[in-house]
Amino acid sequence: MVGRQKGREEKTLHADRPNQSTLAPGLYLVGTPIGNLDDITIRALRVLKEADVIACEDTRHTQKLLNHYGIATRTTSYHEHNEMTRAPELAVELEQGARIALVSDAGMPGISDPGFRLISLAIRHHVPVVPIPGASAFLAALIASGLATDSFRFSGFLPAKRGRRRQLLESIPVSYTHLSQSRRRKRCSAATTWPPSMVMPNCSPCTC
Numbered sequence: 435m436v437g438r439q440k441g442r443e444e445k446t447l448h449a450d451r452p453n454q455s456t457l458a459p460g461l462y463l464v465g466t467p468i469g470n471l472d473d474i475t476i477r478a479l480r481v482l483k484e485a486d487v488i489a490c491e492d493t494r495h496t497q498k499l500l501n502h503y504g505i506a507t508r509t510t511s512y513h514e515h516n517e518m519t520r521a522p523e524l525a526v527e528l529e530q531g532a533r534i535a536l537v538s539d540a541g542m543p544g545i546s547d548p549g550f551r552l553i554s555l556a557i558r559h560h561v562p563v564v565p566i567p568g569a570s571a572f573l574a575a576l577i578a579s580g581l582a583t584d585s586f587r588f589s590g591f592l593p594a595k596r597g598r599r600r601q602l603l604e605s606i607p608v609s610y611t612h613l614s615q616s617r618r619r620k621r622c623s624a625a626t627t628w629p630p631s632m633v634m635p636n637c638s639p640c641t642c
Contacts, residue, residue, distance in 0.1 A: 457484040459531040461556045463549070465568015468540040471502050473569045479503055481566055485535040489524060491548055495539045512536065517548045525555040541570050546590040 462481045467473040482488060483505050489512035490496040496509060512520050524534055538547035542565075556563050572588050593599045 457481060457533050458562065459528070459533050460562035460564055461528055461553065462533070462535045462564050462566055463543050463553070464535045464537050464566045465542045465570070466496070466499060466537050466540060468569045468571045468574065471499060474499075474503075475566070475568055478566050478568055479505070481535050482507060482537075484533065486533045487527075488535045488537060489520075489552070491538045491543075496537055507535075512548060512552065514548050517551050521551040521555055524552055525559060525561070528556055528561040529559055535566075542568060545570065545572070 464478050488509045491513050493509045536543045543549040
């Protein structure tokens, strides 16, 4: 009986050691919270903890999440201004067997955020790409809107110019969801909802 208990304790200790990682080499696309730090999966936390490096849209922003959960993994910047050069550098590390977690500031990386180039390079070089599902702003907004969800369109951020924005909205025939920066939300909401029969005669809009 004592021997069995000792064996269980040893297994627990080994499981807690950070160098005893079971994470396979590859690129992990990790969903992060979109506002509430509790909105993250246990699997995502494990990947962030066991990865060799976390590629972040904003290292300062991601560090707040890591500090909250006591994760000490090294971070590196990966954003729209450096991804042309950083993506090839990370791809080389992936080919050498690295375990890289890619995150955006909020939600799933690659959705209206940097990530496409690195993901494409990883696939081209036959590196495993593993999505770790998590929170998504546009899906959260859509399911809470009461709109039909059997068919919908997501278009990321709307064009900044009013004419192009209106032209896009008038062409959409289904339930529609898009992203909006906080400083532009009032203007975009006015363009998509008042009155919807005039601006978007064939569709129901949802702003997130």
